Amino acid sequence: xxxxxIEIMDTTLRDGEQTSGVSFSASEKLTIAKLxxxxxxxxxxxxxxARVSEGEFQAVKNITNWASENDYLxxxxxxxFVDNGISIDWMIEAGAKVQNxxxxxxxxxxxxxxxxxxxxxxxxxxxxxxxxKSKGIETNIxxxxxxxxxxxxxxxxxxxxxxxxxxxxxxxxxxxxxxVLTPSESYEFIKEIKxxxxxxHFDFHTHNDYDLGVSNAIEGIKAGADGLHLTINGxxxxxxxxxxxxxxxxxxDYLPDVxxxxxxxxxxxxxxxxxxxxxxxxxxxxxxVGANVFTxxxxxxxxxxxxxxxxxxxxxxxxxxxxxxxxxxxxxxxANIQKNLQELGLQLNDDALKKVTQRIxxxxxxxxxxxxxxxxxxxxxxxxxxxxxKVTVNNYVLTHSKGLKPxxxxxxxxxxxxxxxxxxxxxxxxxxxxxxRSIFKKKKMVxxxxxxxxxxxxxxxxSDALCETIIxxxxxxxxxxxxxxxxxxxxxxxxxxxxxxxxxxN
Ligand SMILES: CC(C)C(=O)C(=O)O
Numbered sequence: 185x186x187x188x189x190i191e192i193m194d195t196t197l198r199d200g201e202q203t204s205g206v207s208f209s210a211s212e213k214l215t216i217a218k219l220x221x222x223x224x225x226x227x228x229x230x231x232x233x234a235r236v237s238e239g240e241f242q243a244v245k246n247i248t249n250w251a252s253e254n255d256y257l258x259x260x261x262x263x264x265f266v267d268n269g270i271s272i273d274w275m276i277e278a279g280a281k282v283q284n285x286x287x288x289x290x291x292x293x294x295x296x297x298x299x300x301x302x303x304x305x306x307x308x309x310x311x312x313x314x315x316x317k318s319k320g321i322e323t324n325i326x327x328x329x330x331x332x333x334x335x336x337x338x339x340x341x342x343x344x345x346x347x348x349x350x351x352x353x354x355x356x357x358x359x360x361x362x363x364v365l366t367p368s369e370s371y372e373f374i375k376e377i378k379x380x381x382x383x384x385h386f387d388f389h390t391h392n393d394y395d396l397g398v399s400n401a402i403e404g405i406k407a408g409a410d411g412l413h414l415t416i417n418g419x420x421x422x423x424x425x426x427x428x429x430x431x432x433x434x435x436x437d438y439l440p441d442v443x444x445x446x447x448x449x450x451x452x453x454x455x456x457x458x459x460x461x462x463x464x465x466x467x468x469x470x471x472x473v474g475a476n477v478f479t480x481x482x483x484x485x486x487x488x489x490x491x492x493x494x495x496x497x498x499x500x501x502x503x504x505x506x507x508x509x510x511x512x513x514x515x516x517x518x519a520n521i522q523k524n525l526q527e528l529g530l531q532l533n534d535d536a537l538k539k540v541t542q543r544i545x546x547x548x549x550x551x552x553x554x555x556x557x558x559x560x561x562x563x564x565x566x567x568x569x570x571x572x573x574k575v576t577v578n579n580y581v582l583t584h585s586k587g588l589k590p591x592x593x594x595x596x597x598x599x600x601x602x603x604x605x606x607x608x609x610x611x612x613x614x615x616x617x618x619x620x621r622s623i624f625k626k627k628k629m630v631x632x633x634x635x636x637x638x639x640x641x642x643x644x645x646x647s648d649a650l651c652e653t654i655i656x657x658x659x660x661x662x663x664x665x666x667x668x669x670x671x672x673x674x675x676x677x678x679x680x681x682x683x684x685x686x687x688x689x690n
Contacts, residue, residue: 185441187442187443188441188443189442189443190405190409190410190411190435190442190444191227191228191410191411191412192226192414192428192432192444193226193227193228193229193230193261193387193412193413194220194228194230194413194415194416195229195230195425196417197216197230197231198232198263199230199413199420200417201232201419203419203421203462203464206419206462209239209461210242210243211246212461213232213243214243216454216458216461217229217247217260219450221259222254223450223453224446224447224451224454225445225447226414227259228260230261230263230413231243231244231262231280232244232262232263233262234262234263234265234270234275234283235265235267235270235271235274241274244262244278245278247260252279258281258322261280261283261284262278262280263283263284263326264285264286265286266285266287266305269312269315271283272312272315272316272321276319276321280321281320281322282321282323283316283321284324284326284357285312285313285316285323285324285326286326286328287305287325287328287344288305288329289326289327289328289330289341289359290329290330290337291333291336291337292329292332292336293332294340302343306344306347309325309351310351317352323353324353324387325356326357326359327344327358327359328359328361329359329362330359330361331359331361331362331369331373332361332362334369335369341377345377345381345384354385355411356384356385357386357413358374358377358409360390360391361391363394364393366396367396367399367400367403370399370400370401370407371404373407374386374388374403374404374408375407375408385410385411386408386409386410386411387409387410387411387413388400388404388405388409388411388413390404390412390413390426391422392420392423393422393423395423397424397425397426397431398427400426401414402431402435402438402439405442412426412431413425413426414428416429416458417455417458417473418470419458419464427471429455429470429472429473432444432451433471433503437499448503449504449505452504452506455472472499478501478507478509479510480508480510480520481516481520482515482516482517483517483519483520486510486523487517489523509556510523512544512555512556512559513544514545515548516544516548518538521537521541528559530560530563532563536563536567539569540563543566544562547650547669547670547671550671554650558649562650565669568666568667568683571690572690574690575597575598575599575685575686575689576682577594577681577682577685578597578602579593579594579595580593580594580595582674583612584612589610590608590610590611590615591606591607591609592609592612593619594619594620596623598689605619605620606619613674613677616674616678616681631684633658633659634655634656634657635657635663636655637653637654637656637677638653638654639651639652639653639673639677640654650670650676651671651673653667653676653677655680655684657684667680668681668683
């Protein structure tokens with residue numbers, strides 16, 4: 185059986201821009217349009233509604249200039265209105281060649297919004313299509329609120345389709361304007377229409393109000409739809425449209441008799457660009473493009489990946505230009521750590537791996553996720569501890585207040601004996617060091633001088649990142665460094681200091 189080609193029309197720049205709070209600049213629209221057609225390779229793009237604004241006019245002009253130089257002009261569409269040809273003139277001036285004419289697909293909309301009869305509406309549409317044709321403009325036609333039309337005024341919808349069969353219309357576009365259809369209705373309605381008009385091209389335009397945008401789109405294709413309207417990251421009016429990435433993945437994996445031109449590998453790049461330009465952040469768990477969707481967190485999954493790829497599915501990250509990651513945290517376990525070490529080209533013996541795992545669990549308890557970039561720092565921190573632990577910092581209180589000197593109370597144990605001391609200082613860490621000096625004075629020991637104190641965070645970290653403090657100490661006999669690692673900077677300095685205390689008492 186020959187496969188059926190489904191057209192993908194991207195409407196990120198029209199319906200997507202109807203996401204509340206989103207407005208793309210002309211140059212952003214041009215950049216997105218180029219990526220959509222050249223990299224993602226969608227068949228068509230809808231780039232604006234006619235007559236919206238001067239800025240929108242310029243945006244359309246920029247895209248049509250570029251499209252005509254690159255043979256894409258027939259793939260660029262503008263939404264127009266039944267307005268005595270004003271929209272048509274607007275789009276012609278902006279250089280566009282294809283109109284997506286917005287008409288009424290339910291009797292309710294026609295009666296209460298346009299206040300017209302079906303015949304009056306059809307006559308206006310006929311005039312519009314003829315005018316467009318005479319000016320070299322191709323027409324696709326939207327039947328707005330078509331889904332409710334099928335539910336409540338089916339006779340009107342079929343009368344409309346009968347009229348359209350006589351018109352030079354390239355595509356009939358069926359929107360589920362309010363996102364109310366169920367998957368079974370989507371199938372049933374489109375099948376009924378396609379059975380009656382097998383030679384007409386029907387696009388299906390779904391919305392995601394019940395989170396059924398993708399399922400409905402897929403059922404629409406199964407029922408015979410010839411094209412789909414999708415948006416990057418599922419942007420669009422209200423809850424948005426069917427998202428490009430997951431719809432494409434479902435088509436490729438579950439509809440073997442269907443072909444599409446869209447290139448999966450470009451999905452992530454386009455999604456990130458649109459995220460940036462729109463300011464609408466991609467949720468971390470958004471299928472295909474979310475930050476976490478190819479990250480295994482539970483150690484049992486990483487372990488299973490090592491054993492015959494037990495936790496793999498067809499949804500491999502590489503298909504979308506992404507990579508599988510293994511999270512580091514409380515529940516990650518040794519297998520996740522090994523996977524990250526492999527990626528960094530590092531090897532640890534069993535004992536070291538055990539210590540690193542333990543430290544990651546401790547850190548995970550505080551910070552939940554430790555990144556791959558943190559790993560070398562954690563390893564240095566843990567493997568630094570080559571001494572017998574004779575000194576333990578048990579507890580401390582550090583105060584910081586306006587107009588008063590920072591102060592501390594510290595409790596430490598030195599070889600089984602516990603000491604507690606209060607002190608003040610120029611800063612919290614200085615106060616902590618003063619308390620230690622007093623304690624060690626009792627033991628007739630002088631602490632080494634602190635000669636350098638450096639703080640850094642692993643590359644690519646954010647504000648809740650781990651923080652590494654490296655302190656250089658100088659005693660009468662030697663100069664040495666210790667490091668501490670924690671999500672809190674003062675705590676990391678205290679860990680480095682505890683190491684120093686152990687070095688001098690060993
Ligand atoms: C403007 C129209 C075509 C639309 O996006 C819809 O009905 O969903």
